[in-house]
Amino acid sequence: MSPDDAGARRDWHARALELVTAECALGAPELPTLEAVCRVLARELDAMGVVASTMSGRGDEAVLATSGPVGAALGELQFTAGQGPSYDAFETHRPALAPDLAAELFRWPGYATAAADAGVGSVFAFPLGLGAAGLGVLTVFARPAGPLSDERLSLALGCADLATELLLANPEGILTDPSAAEPGPPLGYRxxxxxxxxxxxxxxxxxxxxxxxxxxxxxxxxxxxxxxxxxxxxxxxxxxxxxxx
Structure with a gap:
């Protein structure tokens, strides 16, 4: 599916919502959360980890949710390097797909080496936002090198749209911890x-x-x-x- 195929993208947004709602039904809260989006995407794509984060043009970043500790650690590598697919996706407002990270040493010299040492073979970053209004990025880290299938790419785009909706619905704080009674500061706010x-x-x-x-x-x-x-x-x-x- 093309990122610009509006009809198909709505269908995959609905599929993403279905999967995330089912994930949340396993515990509280019952409403979709960014954390559930990350967990679902990591599971469906067989990924090492998934991270949802806000970003700014100054290089600032705040992690909103992750699929787990591995995702958080992989996101930290990119933040430390200050370069990588997530930064490109945020700056261009387009998905930044790196199916073979080893081939990107000249593009992201500091990050590609560190990520490869951590066992990452491919990274796929999807911007969160509306048009030119960038809010953040949803990033998928995978062990094997290789492109996403059309179905997996479509689901990732659907999850990115859902994550954008969740972020816009609650810009002051995202409820990521199922045991939390109130929205708090973003996870790993740094x-x-x-x-x-x-x-x-x-x-x-x-x-x-x-x-x-x-x-x-x-x-x-x-x-x-x-x-x-x-x-x-x-x-x-x-x-x-x-x-x-």
């Missing part, structure tokens, strides 16, 4: 990353965008995640060298 980002901005007299870029560079050079670097900065165990590029 508030400590942005706290550290502000500290680096003040320390180095630079912009927020450059501060995050420097944190990512340090994380890559020391084989850490951006989250780990942020925790060290906040804890006073790390001060970035202003002479580093």
């Amino acid at each position: 508030s400590h990353v942005y706290q550290a980002q502000g500290m680096v901005m003040v320390q180095l007299g630079t912009t927020l965008v450059d501060a995050l870029a420097r944190m990512r560079a340090h994380a890559f050079a020391t084989d850490r995640s951006v989250t780990e670097v942020a925790e060290q900065i906040i804890g006073g165990r790390l001060v970035l060298d202003p002479t580093d590029p």
